[in-house]
Amino acid sequence: MEKLRVLYVSQEITPFLPETAISTIARKLPQGVQEIDKEVRVFMPRYGCINERRHQLHEVIRLSGMNIIINDNDHPLIIKVASIPSARLQVYFIDNEDYFxxxxxxxxxxxxxxxxxxxxxxxxxxxxLETVKKLGWVPDVIHCHGWMTALMPAYVKKFYGDDPHFADTKVVYSVYDNGFAGSFDKKLANKMKFDGFSENELSVLKSPDFVNLTKMAINFSDGVILGSEKVDAKISSHLKETGKPVLNYHNEETYVAAYNEFYDKVAEEMLVD
Incomplete structure (x- = not known):
């Protein structure tokens, strides 16, 4: 039987960024799950504060060179990679001069x-998602960490909904208490209309703050994990209304095994569908 393939997408991972709840989980979880019985790939943004020399990042020419259109503008995609030898992990970095x-x-x-x-x-x-396609690696489960990944479930299910590469992919979103003040650009919904999203699907983003971004992520996810002990009451209420499969909070001693089992549960639903 083939190993289940899990794609980890996180807005931060230690040691490339300082230790936080998210960066620590995003570092330890893929290693732990890989050591149990899964095949993993890991991605994060290549922020300008990351020391490329210290962490030995290098560009993967064969994966770079594509343009991604956002709001009718072209933005070149650059892919870099680095290793965490102690974890036997490779981390891929998404880079672009304009954004990162x-x-x-x-x-x-x-x-x-x-x-x-x-x-x-x-x-x-x-x-x-474009890089994973170029790699020719088909994820069974995509696990998203941090609000920078909140739009991932929607893009997998809608923008790439007819792409055979992701036809059977399930998306799991971790909800953390890592909110931000203010909101995304009020024109976010209009920008996403370029990518084929309907008014109804985007209605929650009329006010694109942290809570509503999280609701959007939940709406398009196949399963949700509570990554923090406490989450916003509005998010908890919305999660209950959706009836999505939920894994409650687990501490650092138990989360690897619990998450691993949750992936299996979500993937089994894929086989039943």
Whole structure:
């Protein structure tokens, strides 16, 4: 029997960025699941603050060179890769001069939320999916971490909905209490209309703040994991209304095994569909 293939997509991973709840899970989880019985691939953005020399990032020429159109503008996709030898993991990085060259992650020098974080998110999500296609690697499960990945479930199910590469792929979204003040660009819904989303599907993004982005992610996911002990009450309420399969919070001692079993459960539903 072939190993289940899990694609990890995270907005942050240690040691490339400082340790946080998300960056630590996104580092340890793929290793743990790979050691149990899964085949994994790992992706994150190549923020300008990441030290390429220290972490030995290098460009993968055969995967780079594609253009991704966002809001009717072309943006070149650059793919880089680095290894975490102690974990026997390779990490792929999505890069672009317009979106990721800046030296800060999501806020500018004054702490202001970048105005184009919505487009950075779209570029990252689509860049991952296009790269996975080029790799010829078909994921059974995509597990998303952090609000930078909140649009991933929608793009897998809608924009790539007719793509045979992702026809049977299930998406799991981890909900964390890593909210942000303010919101994405109010024109986000209009930008996504270019990619074939309907008014009804985008209605939740009329006010594209953290809570509504999370609701959007939940709407298009096949399963949801509570990555934090406490999450926003509005998100919890919406999650119950959807009736999606949910894995409750697990601490660092138990989450690897619990998540691994949850992937199997979600994948089994794929076989039943």
């Amino acid at each position: 060259k800046r030296k800060h992650v999501v806020n500018d020098d004054s702490g202001k939320f970048f105005e184009d974080n919505d487009e950075r998110s779209i570029f990252f999500c689509r860049g991952v």
